[in-house]
Amino acid sequence: MLEIRFHGRGGQGTVVASKVLAFAVAREGRFVQTFPEYGVERRGAPVVAFTRIDDQKIYIRSKIYEPDHLLVLDPTLIGAIDVTEGLKPGGWIIINSDKPAKDFPQFAGFKVATVDATSIAVKHRLGSAAAPIVNSAIMGAFAKITGFVGIEAVREAVHELSPVKKDENVEAAQEAYDTAEVPKEQS
Amino acid sequence: MQKVMMGNHALSWGAKLSRAEVIAAYPITPQTEVVELLSNMCADGSLKAEFIKVESEHSAMAASMGAAAAGARTFTATSSQGLALMHEVLHWATGARLPIVMGNINRAMAPPWTIWTEQTDSIAQRDTGWIQIYTSSIQEIMDSVIQAYKVAEQVYLPVMVVLDSFVLSHTNENCDIPDQDKVDAYLPRFENAYRLNTDKPAAFGGLTGPDWYYELRYKIEKDTERSLDLFEETGKEFGEMFGREYGLVETYKLDDADTVLVASASIASTARPAIDQLREEGHKVGLVRIRVFRPFPSELLRKLLAGRKKVLVIDRNISFGMSGAFYAETKAALYNEKKAPPMWGYIAGLGGRDVPLNVIRDMIEQTIAEEHPEGDIVWIGVKR
Amino acid sequence: MSEEIKWESQSDMPLMAMSLGRMTVNKTGSWRNLRPVLDKEKCIKCGICWKFCPDVSISIDEEDYPVVNLDFCKGCGICATECPKDAIEMVKEE
Numbered sequence: 001m002l003e004i005r006f007h008g009r010g011g012q013g014t015v016v017a018s019k020v021l022a023f024a025v026a027r028e029g030r031f032v033q034t035f036p037e038y039g040v041e042r043r044g045a046p047v048v049a050f051t052r053i054d055d056q057k058i059y060i061r062s063k064i065y066e067p068d069h070l071l072v073l074d075p076t077l078i079g080a081i082d083v084t085e086g087l088k089p090g091g092w093i094i095i096n097s098d099k100p101a102k103d104f105p106q107f108a109g110f111k112v113a114t115v116d117a118t119s120i121a122v123k124h125r126l127g128s129a130a131a132p133i134v135n136s137a138i139m140g141a142f143a144k145i146t147g148f149v150g151i152e153a154v155r156e157a158v159h160e161l162s163p164v165k166k167d168e169n170v171e172a173a174q175e176a177y178d179t180a181e182v183p184k185e186q187s
Numbered sequence: 188m189q190k191v192m193m194g195n196h197a198l199s200w201g202a203k204l205s206r207a208e209v210i211a212a213y214p215i216t217p218q219t220e221v222v223e224l225l226s227n228m229c230a231d232g233s234l235k236a237e238f239i240k241v242e243s244e245h246s247a248m249a250a251s252m253g254a255a256a257a258g259a260r261t262f263t264a265t266s267s268q269g270l271a272l273m274h275e276v277l278h279w280a281t282g283a284r285l286p287i288v289m290g291n292i293n294r295a296m297a298p299p300w301t302i303w304t305e306q307t308d309s310i311a312q313r314d315t316g317w318i319q320i321y322t323s324s325i326q327e328i329m330d331s332v333i334q335a336y337k338v339a340e341q342v343y344l345p346v347m348v349v350l351d352s353f354v355l356s357h358t359n360e361n362c363d364i365p366d367q368d369k370v371d372a373y374l375p376r377f378e379n380a381y382r383l384n385t386d387k388p389a390a391f392g393g394l395t396g397p398d399w400y401y402e403l404r405y406k407i408e409k410d411t412e413r414s415l416d417l418f419e420e421t422g423k424e425f426g427e428m429f430g431r432e433y434g435l436v437e438t439y440k441l442d443d444a445d446t447v448l449v450a451s452a453s454i455a456s457t458a459r460p461a462i463d464q465l466r467e468e469g470h471k472v473g474l475v476r477i478r479v480f481r482p483f484p485s486e487l488l489r490k491l492l493a494g495r496k497k498v499l500v501i502d503r504n505i506s507f508g509m510s511g512a513f514y515a516e517t518k519a520a521l522y523n524e525k526k527a528p529p530m531w532g533y534i535a536g537l538g539g540r541d542v543p544l545n546v547i548r549d550m551i552e553q554t555i556a557e558e559h560p561e562g563d564i565v566w567i568g569v570k571r
Numbered sequence: 572m573s574e575e576i577k578w579e580s581q582s583d584m585p586l587m588a589m590s591l592g593r594m595t596v597n598k599t600g601s602w603r604n605l606r607p608v609l610d611k612e613k614c615i616k617c618g619i620c621w622k623f624c625p626d627v628s629i630s631i632d633e634e635d636y637p638v639v640n641l642d643f644c645k646g647c648g649i650c651a652t653e654c655p656k657d658a659i660e661m662v663k664e665e
Binding site for chain 1: 189191302303353354358360361453454456457460541542543
Binding site: 282283284343381389390391392393395399400402403405406410 | 581584585586587588589594
């Protein structure tokens, strides 16, 4: 079973990002379970969401305390909260950032990859320039970097889950997929 | 059709597949999405139902009763404070023998304000005569609504389909939406023999003296008891048609178990991998998940639990001054058994406190380690 | 039609209290100890008594006079109280 935790801020599409992964994986015939950290969500407040993926029915229904991998939709959360809490050694940390992975030395022992999802979201006019919705882009990059899910399934899931600008969201996911660099030292 | 959906939408889909004709509901966190999707379905015509907007949960149930009395298949949903506000009319729905199906999202009662899960809201309604199904997966929520109508309409009693706030209501997972044709075959159109009928006018629920009220209560009890068999029969039939079988309880690794965990809802789901771990470590542990709480499956539990070495019950609810409800009732069911096992009653997860796998393991291991239970309540994880 | 639903035993009783068919079987006239009597000389055919009768026991005849159905009239006297011309008198039942 794969357990993935998402960190973002209210309004960035963190919960939808976790659903995109779940919907995409389900399209590939696997079992999924996804849920937000249940709180009173407000724009800007830290938001956490979880996705479980397995080849068989998932019975465990608690929060994820020791995730295999992380997605960080907002780099300003790093330092503000302990995003790596419980993260298993060697797990992926995929960060929405315009900086290269080597600029995050504090994450030694984990596999770090970055994608400038904010620029891609702004380019495709997703959300506003001040508050871009980065979920579609980061999920495209996630598919490329981890290989856990195919881009075709991600495109379909993004299309299904985007309430507006469906095509623009799909294009953002595809662009992030096409441009994301898989870190060389980590296969 | 395969779809990933949240527990709340599974309730809406259950009502849609059952061809509910009238929906009267008032939104409340964490139930809101149930009503949202149903009103969308009514608006876009995919569900041919009358959607009645009301100003409170008391009115939602009152309107549901009117619709059901007129012979319509009726659905509503609520949670917590909303369910409490319905209390008076819940009794009426039972006494008037109206086969309404209602979703209830288990949310803890205020104060303090909370939106997280706990079963005390629905447990507090256990004496209203509503049948109660406690679900443990998104698929089961949808399937249970369909089965609920099938049972309700045979015994003329209302049924509550219960699910955990957030842990089920807002969790998305794989779900198989059955074909409408097959659901129609399983759940045909309902002809209410006692409906309001201008060709056969009658007065309903009028003043009834001690000479006959008692007999009417006897009839409710007999039909409630009859629903025990109906749940097994209709659950088996559901399995034959849709490949997913349901009963009064669900058992897991029970056959040779000497220590048995009794639990319900989402805790009983997380319990399965906990039991897998303990089995690998050599402990003979099994699970009984109570799915139907009203009527309480006493006879079946006697069969499953008598003669075991130890039984522990986990309750995500509390009847203050007594214990958890599932514990109290399981113990009561076995009281007259010669081989009644000692029983531990754990309280866990109130107000939405997470109950992870290791906490369930702790409770089972404590039970295995102790000679005999001390007292009626073992609190798990209370902060110092 | 005044069909009354009756049962002899618990087993043939309906599931819920459906004690009566139409309320017309419930002849409440037997409760009465005062009877309304109309003075046609004073009556102006305004229909106020008809409107106020809580048991719908007053009907209007072809000449627009009120007629009391004594099968159902309980003798409450509301018609006499409300009549603007004091045309209704409550008389003791013998």
